Amino acid sequence: MPVTFTFGEFLGARSVIGTTLAELGDVHPNLWVITPDIGATLVEFRDKFPDRFLDVGLAEQVSVGIAAGLAYDGNIPVVSGMLPFLSMRALEQIRTDVCYPNLPVKIIGTHGGLVGNGGSTHYAVEDLSLMCSLTNMTVTSIGDPLMVGEILRQSMSMKGPLYIRLAVGKKDMVLYEPGQHDVRIGKGIVARQGTDATIFTHGTTVAQAIQAADQLAEDGRSIRVVDMFTLKPVDEALILECADETDGRFVVLEDHLAYGGLASRIADVLADRGVHLTAFERLGIPQVYAGFGEDEQLRDKHGYGLSATVAALRRVLAAA
Amino acid sequence: MGTHTLEIGQRPSVAELEELAFELRSKLLHLCGTYEGAVHIGGDLSAADIFTALFHYGLRVDPGDIANPARDRFVLSKGHAAVCMYIAMSMRGFFSYDGIVQTYGQLDSAYGMHPCKVQLPGVECSTGSLGHGLPLAVGMALSARHRGEDHRVVCLLGDGETGEGSVWEAAMAARSNRLGNLVAFIDRNRQLMTSFAEERVVFEPYPDKWRAFGWNVVETDGHDMQKLVDAIDALPATDSDRPTVVVAETVKGKGVDFMEHNLAWHAGSLGAADLERALASLESTRRKETV
Numbered sequence: 001m002p003v004t005f006t007f008g009e010f011l012g013a014r015s016v017i018g019t020t021l022a023e024l025g026d027v028h029p030n031l032w033v034i035t036p037d038i039g040a041t042l043v044e045f046r047d048k049f050p051d052r053f054l055d056v057g058l059a060e061q062v063s064v065g066i067a068a069g070l071a072y073d074g075n076i077p078v079v080s081g082m083l084p085f086l087s088m089r090a091l092e093q094i095r096t097d098v099c100y101p102n103l104p105v106k107i108i109g110t111h112g113g114l115v116g117n118g119g120s121t122h123y124a125v126e127d128l129s130l131m132c133s134l135t136n137m138t139v140t141s142i143g144d145p146l147m148v149g150e151i152l153r154q155s156m157s158m159k160g161p162l163y164i165r166l167a168v169g170k171k172d173m174v175l176y177e178p179g180q181h182d183v184r185i186g187k188g189i190v191a192r193q194g195t196d197a198t199i200f201t202h203g204t205t206v207a208q209a210i211q212a213a214d215q216l217a218e219d220g221r222s223i224r225v226v227d228m229f230t231l232k233p234v235d236e237a238l239i240l241e242c243a244d245e246t247d248g249r250f251v252v253l254e255d256h257l258a259y260g261g262l263a264s265r266i267a268d269v270l271a272d273r274g275v276h277l278t279a280f281e282r283l284g285i286p287q288v289y290a291g292f293g294e295d296e297q298l299r300d301k302h303g304y305g306l307s308a309t310v311a312a313l314r315r316v317l318a319a320a
Numbered sequence: 321m322g323t324h325t326l327e328i329g330q331r332p333s334v335a336e337l338e339e340l341a342f343e344l345r346s347k348l349l350h351l352c353g354t355y356e357g358a359v360h361i362g363g364d365l366s367a368a369d370i371f372t373a374l375f376h377y378g379l380r381v382d383p384g385d386i387a388n389p390a391r392d393r394f395v396l397s398k399g400h401a402a403v404c405m406y407i408a409m410s411m412r413g414f415f416s417y418d419g420i421v422q423t424y425g426q427l428d429s430a431y432g433m434h435p436c437k438v439q440l441p442g443v444e445c446s447t448g449s450l451g452h453g454l455p456l457a458v459g460m461a462l463s464a465r466h467r468g469e470d471h472r473v474v475c476l477l478g479d480g481e482t483g484e485g486s487v488w489e490a491a492m493a494a495r496s497n498r499l500g501n502l503v504a505f506i507d508r509n510r511q512l513m514t515s516f517a518e519e520r521v522v523f524e525p526y527p528d529k530w531r532a533f534g535w536n537v538v539e540t541d542g543h544d545m546q547k548l549v550d551a552i553d554a555l556p557a558t559d560s561d562r563p564t565v566v567v568a569e570t571v572k573g574k575g576v577d578f579m580e581h582n583l584a585w586h587a588g589s590l591g592a593a594d595l596e597r598a599l600a601s602l603e604s605t606r607r608k609e610t611v
Contacts, residue, residue, distance in 0.1 A: 056489070056492075057492070061485070061486040061489055062493050065456055066490075066493060068455075068456055072437075072444065072459070072460060073393075073459070073463035077459075092449060092452075097455070100438075101446045102438070
């Protein structure tokens with residue numbers, strides 16, 4: 001795996017998947033990779049282990065069913081594809097064939113959020129809500145491409161299923177210096193320390209949250225940025241700590257429907273624990289089918305771009 | 321070849337298998353007579369001969385060593401026939417019939433309407449949603465191939481469930497990957513839950529559909545034990561390159577006159593009087609066959 005990339009550079013998460021799986025295939029002779037015709041991500045594994053690579057063609061449901069069958073027989077299957085289709089067309093296979101018997105199948109894919117300019121057939125914007133509702137499923141959304149490799153390595157010892165959401169996966173910003181954070185499934189990452197408010201986010205919008213925090217820093221405001229890359233199980237302790245240490249002022253930013261994703265996970269924790277915040281704002285996709293446009297244009301249009309994020313932070317900071 | 325082996329011991333004769341199928345149906349009816357909830361009796365009775373042929377003749381399985389890697393895998397895709405499978409397996413020595421009939425459908429029982437691997441490790445997988453079993457079986461067959469193991473993966477489907485598109489995705493995947501170690505049995509009883517199949521969905525020419533997907537197709541009578549045994553004996557070697565489908569013509573409710581071809585008996589429960597009638601009807605078919 002390349003280690004020369006550092007913060008702020010761009011790297012394809014897709015290529016990290018391929019190289020990491022190829023590396024893990026040596027260590028785990030029972031690792032399989034299955035794809036419904038989205039194999040470009042996986043060439044390194046395919047070329048090295050052709051007998052454990054399976055492209056089923058345009059057939060998401062059977063890709064997950066076969067993975068479950070392989071897992072029943074003691075294998076570690078990874079299904080990789082485009083998330084709008086894996087998370088929805090194969091939803092019942094994921095729930096019934098994978099989650100019900102709690103099999104170690106990993107679902108990993110691209111096109112999480114309004115990415116790729118594909119139109120609403122090609123945007124996975126409900127996926128985290130759907131996956132978080134599945135018993136036994138661990139749900140992650142990862143922005144930093146180097147983290148993808150780390151999470152895949154950790155996932156090899158997991159007993160149950162795992163969902164890994166990437167953005168488009170072609171050009172992702174390296175957010176953290178390798179080794180800078182203790183990256184563990186189930187634990188949020190404090191990407192920036194801060195005391196006046198917390199912005200929680202995941203995936204491709206972590207970079208935007210850091211930018212917004214930097215802008216507020218110019219006004220002398222101290223914004224904590226939390227990369228909550230595991231949505232389930234969500235890091236409850238960190239949420240409560242942030243409520244306590246950042247004056248009960250929260251913004252949740254995500255490239256997903258504003259209801260049903262991370263904001264809802266956090267709101268559930270707060271309600272269940274009886275925590276009253278000073279202010280809570282959620283930024284995400286409203287109940288619309290989003291249309292065409294570049295990623296940043298779409299975020300601006302639908303109210304969760306950089307300027308909207310800065311504005312939301314100013315509102316929670318000003319709340320009485 | 322894997323390092324584990326599982327020998328097929330003394331197999332019952334066709335006459336003995338027919339007697340076992342009678343006993344299976346009788347035990348099904350008794351359960352249906354004591355349990356007050358719905359039992360999928362129609363599709364259980366149509367598959368009873370197939371279950372008998374598989375669990376007492378066709379499958380290499382060891383009730384004393386359920387995780388033996390050399391065992392044949394059985395995937396019940398028509399999961400609503402779970403109770404017939406439980407009882408067939410109990411007659412093969414996997415579980416106690418009394419345990420099934422005394423706890424079926426009750427809180428914390430391992431036995432319910434659809435099989436659950438978590439609750440009952442003796443079954444290969446959790447099924448019930450139709451169209452899921454064949455993809456699972458493809459995964460298991462691929463795994464066996466990769467490990468160089470020579471066991472079979474056998475999947476039982478209802479014909480109605482082959483209306484699910486995922487079945488045909490799996491049919492293509494099985495052929496594309498040359499899974500000669502995979503066998504599908506179709507319980508072709510020509511009834512859905514609420515209609516007779518061809519009234520609502522045109523399945524015919526049914527065996528030709530499987531042929532068109534590149535499968536080795538065997539057509540047989542699913543209630544003729546000799547023919548089922550012949551079909552099992554004629555299965556191609558597991559290292560061959562074509563999956564096999566056995567399209568077994570059956571009758572929903574087979575063996576109980578008032579249930580046969582009757583849409584009312586997709587699922588139900590028998591009171592004491594109907595249990596007596598059903599058992600009498602079953603007994604009369606047995607006498608006919610042994611005359």
